[in-house]
Amino acid sequence: MISLPLPEKVSTNKIYAGVHWSSRKKLADRYHRSLLPFRNKRFLWPAHLLFTFSFKGRLLDCTNCAMMAKLLEDGMVHHGILPDDTPQYVSKISITVVKGARDHVTIEQV
Numbered sequence: 001m002i003s004l005p006l007p008e009k010v011s012t013n014k015i016y017a018g019v020h021w022s023s024r025k026k027l028a029d030r031y032h033r034s035l036l037p038f039r040n041k042r043f044l045w046p047a048h049l050l051f052t053f054s055f056k057g058r059l060l061d062c063t064n065c066a067m068m069a070k071l072l073e074d075g076m077v078h079h080g081i082l083p084d085d086t087p088q089y090v091s092k093i094s095i096t097v098v099k100g101a102r103d104h105v106t107i108e109q110v
Contacts, residue, residue, distance in 0.1 A: 001106060001107065001108045001109075002035070002038050002041065002076075002081075002106065002107040002108075003104070003105075003106045003107075004034055004035070004037075004038075004104070004105060005034075005102060005103065005104050006034075006053070006068065006103040006104060006105055007027075007030040007031050007033070007034045008027060008030060008031075009055065009060070009068075009103050010027060010067055010068060011060055011064040011065075011067070012063060012064045012065070012066045012067040013064055014067075015067050027071065028071055028074065028075075031068070031071035031072055031074075031075050032071075032074065032075040032078045032079070034075070035072065035075040035076060035078070035079050035081070036079065038076075038079065038081060039079040039080060039081070041081050042080075042081060043076070043081055043082055043109050044109060045082065045083065045088070045089040045090070045091075046087070046088060046089060046090065046091035047082065047089060047090050047091065047092075047109050048091060048092040048093070048094070048109065048110050049069075049073065049090060049092070049093045049094070049107055049108070049109060049110075050093075050094045050096065050106075050107070050108045050109075050110045051065065051068075051069045051072065051093065051094070051095045051096070051105060051106075051107055052096045052097075052098060052105065052106045052107075052108070053065045053068065053095070053096070053097050053098070053103075053104075053105050054097075054098045054099065054100025054101075054102070054103070054104045054105070055097070055098075055099065055100060055103050056100060056101060056102050056103055057103075059097050059098075059099060060097060061097070062095045062096070062097050063095075065095050065097060066095065068105070069093060069095055072105065072107060073085050073090065073093070076107075094110070
């Protein structure tokens with residue numbers, strides 16, 4: 001299991017709104033850096049990943065967390081936690097949203 005504070009709460013809607021590529025790159029870099037402490041962790045594959053997002057404030061819809069899940073999945077590949085994010089290695093993802101004390105995510109292999 002991976003558990004970490006969200007580097008930034010970002011809705012998939014924000015990306016649809018036409019965020020400049022350089023802003024998306026900075027966001028991806030922040031998410032990838034947040035996974036650095038887990039670089040020695042390995043998930044078995046094909047993996048079913050469960051992303052549980054908890055938010056202190058207003059909850060995002062599950063599908064509005066898809067961008068954050070993608071950034072985290074790409075970061076897992078970047079750090080070798082997963083070899084790749086193709087269906088051979090990640091067969092399924094699930095996204096759950098809950099109310100919490102802080103903006104946080106856990107990633108579990110189920």
